[in-house]
Amino acid sequence: MSMFKRSPWMVHYDGASCNGCDIEVLACLTPRYDVERFGVINTGNPKHADVLLITGYINEQSQPVVRQIYQQMPDPKVVIAIGICATSGGIFSECYNTKGGVDSTIPVDVYVPGCAARPESIIDGVVKGLAVLETKRAAWRIERKKRNRVFRLPFFKPKASPP
Amino acid sequence: METPQEIVTIASSDLLAKVQEQKDAGHRLVQICATTLEQLELSYSFMGKEGITHLRLLLPRDQPSLPSITDIYFGAFAYENEMHDLFGIDIRDIRVDYKGKFYKISEPAPFNAGCLIPTRKQPS
Amino acid sequence: MKMTYVALKSLFSSPATANYPAEPKTYYPGTRGHIVLEVSTCTLCKICEIRCPTGAIQVDREGKAWSIERMKCIQCGFCVDSCPRKCLSNDPQYTSPASEKITDRLDVPYEPPKRKPKPETPPA
Amino acid sequence: MSNRTIIPFGPQHPVLPEPIHLDLVVEDERVIEAIPSFGFIHRGLERLVEKKDFQEFTFVAERVCGICSFIHGMGYCQAVERVMGITLPPRADYLRTFWAELSRIHSHLLWMGLVADAFGFENLFMNSWRIRENILDIVEETTGGRVIFGAAKIGGTRRDVTNDKLKEIGRTLKTIEAELHAITDVFEQDYSVQQRLRGIGILSREDAFDLGAVGPTLRGSGEPMDARCEGYAAYRDIEVEPIVESDCDSYARCMVRIREIYQSFDIIRQVLCRMPDGETEIKVKGYPNGEHFARLEQPRGEVLYYVKGNGTKHLDRFRVRTPTFANIPPLLKMLQGCDLPDVPVIVLTIDPCISCAER
Structure with a gap:
């Protein structure tokens, strides 16, 4: 059952929504859908997580919270917006307290449609998100190598030059 | 059997006395609700064994103000803070007063100031 | 101790887990997955556009096209219920996740019936 | 010497499924006072009546909460039907009751799982949710949605279920009920469950009545x-x-x-036995004019719908007093004087649904 190369850990944030998608994300962890068989762990700590799952839209109150969670997550990271509210605001897009979908605050990599998003669709979304994570990771590795080369040069310099 | 409901119209000045009457009769507070019309229409609902009584009172939309009933019914603080935040009703002496921080929303009094209801089109 | 019985029972019964991505899920015929348009019977009457609670459906009469924003549709099926020609239906398969917001645009070959030219009234 | 500290609890907390924030004033390990704060998921959907007409609004009402969605939709429809003087065909009434009770079962199973998780009984959590999936299968088969049923409409129901299907569902429910006994026996008899729950979060009968508690919170206090x-x-x-x-x-x-x-299983059995034949919806003509307060019982308690129409297709006011909102003052009463480690369990025993409460 090796669907993924690594075990992605995810952090879940519930924005403003009806909770339906929130419950479905939780249902993904329970026996019928059991995403833990792929090594997916729902962690509470953003610093441990590779994937950020957001259900529900963003409002004034949750905007700084979401931004903070996103900044706390280590690179490379993937954001998955689950449900119609998270992608576009859905039926609540005309409410006075709505800022819009998750993409109004942070960049989103995968949109999972559905009201409420079905567990199968959430699993599909996570699979898709991990493909994005893999490409991001490759790009990030090249970036890091470049950065390390620049960083190490002055360190080796005194050794090379004779006193 | 369906509980009978009745709506009693009262003046906003004798609110506390009427609420105290309900408390003495052993009724419980069910809800407080406001509606934006030409004026603000408030309904205080109380339930006893005989049925539900809705005390109905009217307030002006401009700078509405009311005394708090939290001294009589402590559970009313949630409704009163809600009315303060959504309708901009200034409620005096709430026991647990959030001072407008109950719902942290982007616009003040969204149900009162920008409400479209009175300008709505009538059916042709 | 009571839990031991439950734990032992699950040890010897078949797994409760659906082997989802490996085995495709079969849906019930009535499941609301995504909206499908039968292009041949659509008359571009715009009723679905008016009824859609989220404004996901756009009907373009000039360009002869019907389009739906998949990432706005909440699968309520109100358009299906209100379509006068019954050309909309619910398909059990959900829209698959994507990296951008998909809009499906379908060309509708409907020709509006030509109005009969008014019979010229002979000048009196 | 005692020391007063304020501990912020939530909105993101490992045991809390939903964003509620509590400021707990503690003296050593004992909670003196708790002050909740809201606003994380306030949507203001009551004001959507300005933009959606009264028939479309059923879909908004269903999305007040994703757990008891059907009863919200049904309650809104019921209030509007009373204003418009519509009498439903009996089959629609029975189908609505059938779905309402199914949603009660799934909500209570969900809650059982969450409370088991809160006191650290992972196995019980998983087993409750496993059984809940079987109920959701029935829901999906009959309504087409898993959590948002989308089956209620003004003037009846949007779907009909054939009588053969209902018989089959009756048999399935019987096996689910037998399976459920193994789980609930654990709650009734297990030593550790009793240790974690007994004598915690006391709410006296007088307090529950006075503070306006509803649903299982009120009935658990003997009212x-x-x-x-x-x-x-x-x-x-x-x-x-x-x-x-x-x-x-x-x-x-x-x-x-x-x-x-x-x-609920018993009620469903009776509903299935007595299910009358006939139409499931009637045509709705005209616009609502008048007002009505409708009371319904949700899994979390009594919910109150207020609908005021003015004879146009837009309502003047839609208001929903959700059970969690009414249960917050009693929750504060329960938290006074409890131990800090008991806070998550006590918060969960009112079955908080914050998206309901904030609307």
Whole structure:
């Protein structure tokens, strides 16, 4: 059952929504859908997580919270917006307290449609998100190598030059 | 059997006395609700064994103000803070007063100031 | 101790887990997955556009096209219920996740019936 | 020497499924006072009546909450139907009752799982949710949605279920009920469950009544009050006895919910037996003009819908007083004087649904 190369850990944030998608994300962890068989762990700590799952839209109150969670997550990271509210605001897009979908605050990599998003669709979304994570990771590795080369040069310099 | 409901119209000045009457009769507070019309229409609902009584009172939309009933019914603080935040009703002496921080929303009094209801089109 | 019985029972019964991505899920015929348009019977009457609670459906009469924003549709099926020609239906398969917001645009070959030219009234 | 500290609890907390924030004033390990704060998921959907017409608004009403969505939709429709003077065909009433009770079972199973998780009984959590999936299968088969049923509409129901299917569902429910006994026996008899729940979060009968508690929170304190006795939908033919426990603690509230699951199975059985034939919807003409307060019993307690129409297709006011909102003052009462480690369990025993409360 090796669907993924690594075990992605995810952090879940519930924005403003009806909770339906929130419950479905939780249902993904329970026996019928059991995403833990792929090594997916729902962690509470953003610093441990590779994937950020957001259900529900963003409002004034949750905007700084979401931004903070996103900044706390280590690179490379993937954001998955689950449900119609998270992608576009859905039926609540005309409410006075709505800022819009998750993409109004942070960049989103995968949109999972559905009201409420079905567990199968959430699993599909996570699979898709991990493909994005893999490409991001490759790009990030090249970036890091470049950065390390620049960083190490002055360190080796005194050794090379004779006193 | 369906509980009978009745709506009693009262003046906003004798609110506390009427609420105290309900408390003495052993009724419980069910809800407080406001509606934006030409004026603000408030309904205080109380339930006893005989049925539900809705005390109905009217307030002006401009700078509405009311005394708090939290001294009589402590559970009313949630409704009163809600009315303060959504309708901009200034409620005096709430026991647990959030001072407008109950719902942290982007616009003040969204149900009162920008409400479209009175300008709505009538059916042709 | 009571839990031991439950734990032992699950040890010897078949797994409760659906082997989802490996085995495709079969849906019930009535499941609301995504909206499908039968292009041949659509008359571009715009009723679905008016009824859609989220404004996901756009009907373009000039360009002869019907389009739906998949990432706005909440699968309520109100358009299906209100379509006068019954050309909309619910398909059990959900829209698959994507990296951008998909809009499906379908060309509708409907020709509006030509109005009969008014019979010229002979000048009196 | 005692020391007063304020501990912020939530909105993101490992045991809390939903964003509620509590400021706990603690003295050593004892909670003196708790002050909740909201606003994380306030949507202001009551004001959407300005933009959606009264028939479209059913879909908004269903999305007040994703757990008891059907009863929200049904309650809104019921209030509008009363304003417009519509009498439903009997089959629609019975189908609505059937779905309402299914949603009660799934909500209570969900809650059982969450509370088991809160006191650290992972196995029980998983097993409750495993059984819940079987209920959701029935829901999906009959309505087409898993959590948002989308089956209620003004003037009836949007779908019909064939009588053969209903018979089959009756048989499936019987096996689910037998399976459920193994789980609820654990709640009733297991030593560790009792240790974690007994004598915690005491809410006396007087306090519960005065502070306006509703649902299992009220009935767990010995007050027999159940809005289903109002006799809406099919409850006018079906006798509903309010389930009451008199211990006033977390365990009593837990037992009320467990006994309500079996009561719901019983009601569904009666509904299936008596299901009348005929139409499931009637045509709605005109616009609502007038006002009505409708009371319904949700899994979390009594919910109150207020609808005021003005004769146009847009309503003047839609207001929903959700059970969690009414249960917040009693929750504060329960938290006073409890130990800090008990806070998550006590918060969960009112079955908080914050998206309901904030709307």
